[in-house]
Amino acid sequence: MASGWWKAIPKAIPIAAAVAVVAVGAALGFGRAEPPVVPGSVTLTAAAPKAASIRGAWAASKPATPTSFTVADATVDLVHVFESPGVPLAARPTLANPTWERLPVVFLVLEDKGEWLHVRVSSRPNDLTGWVQRSEVRLREVPNHVLVEVGARRVTVFHGDEVLLREPIAVGIDRTPTPTGNFFVDGVVKVSNAGGAYGPFQVSVSGFSNVLQSFGGGVGQIAMHGTNHPEKIGQAVSNGCIRMNNDVITRMVGLAPLGTPVDVVA
Incomplete structure (x- = not known):
């Protein structure tokens, strides 16, 4: 009995469906239709299950490039610097504010731990x-970061991944190479003689020459600045500083305020 009941189902379903189609067609004005052909038997076959698989290649997602960086401006005359919270930094336990060049003391913040801030310091050794x-500084944000490529002799200013400026530069000669490392802008000086060797601006960077302990009355610190020899841009001609055309350093001043990260790579 069970086998007869099972065989009746495939015949009954298509016949009922055909009657319904004819009725609907007539109601809609399609006219008469030939009766459908009904199969004598139907065989159902189930496929064997297979294990699911996914093939392809996926690249690791790139972390978003920051569009702001935290900077700490000193608010006291003498800033205390620590190796770890509560432990004075042996190499440089205090910094006078302003500096001997009459520039304000600024730090690039790496970590914010509430009452304590881990910062990058403008001092030897590099990095x-x-x-x-926190009680000795005031926090603010800067929007951009600077990449100096010594080998490519190029400077680029980014906002996140967006290029705001990309220009050729001159870098240090072999005897006095431009130091590489992770630095930041720690001073901006408008030069009185805009047509001189340094152009209209010097943008001081918290990197120091690995060869010169002093230079031109200073402490051997590098800077980005203009030039009165634009024909030498793209060459290795400096004592370690990063030279660029005067219009470029003028634009740089507006894009890289105090505290802006500056990464110098080979």
Whole structure:
């Protein structure tokens, strides 16, 4: 009995469906239709299950490039710098504010731990970091970062991944190479003689020559600045500083305020 009941189902379903189609067609004005052909039997076959698989290649997602960086401006005359919270930094336990060049003391913030801030310090050795107390500084944000490529002799200013400026530069000669490392802008000086060797502006960078301990009355610190020899842009001709055309350094001043990160790579 079970086998007869099963065989009746495939016949009944298409016949009922055909009657319904004819009725609907007549109601809509399609006219008469030939009766459908009904199969004598139907065989159902189930496919064997297979394990699901996914093929392809996926690239690792790139972390978003920051569009702001935290900067700490000193608000006291003498800033205390620590190796770790509560432990004075042996190499440089205090910084006078302003500096001997009459520039304000500024730090690039790497970590914010509430009452303590892990910061990048403008001092020898290059890439020096320490901790300062929040009570001795005031925080603000800067929007861009600078990349100096010594080998390519090129400077680029980014806002996130957006290029705001990209121009050729001159870099240090072999005897006095431009130091590489992770630095920041720690001073901006308008030069009185805009047509001189340094152009209209010097943008001081918290990097120091690995060869010169002093230069021109200073402490051997590098800077981005203009030039009165634009024909030498693209060459290795400086004592370690980063030269660019005067119109470029003027634009740089507006894009890289105090505290802006400056990464110098080979």
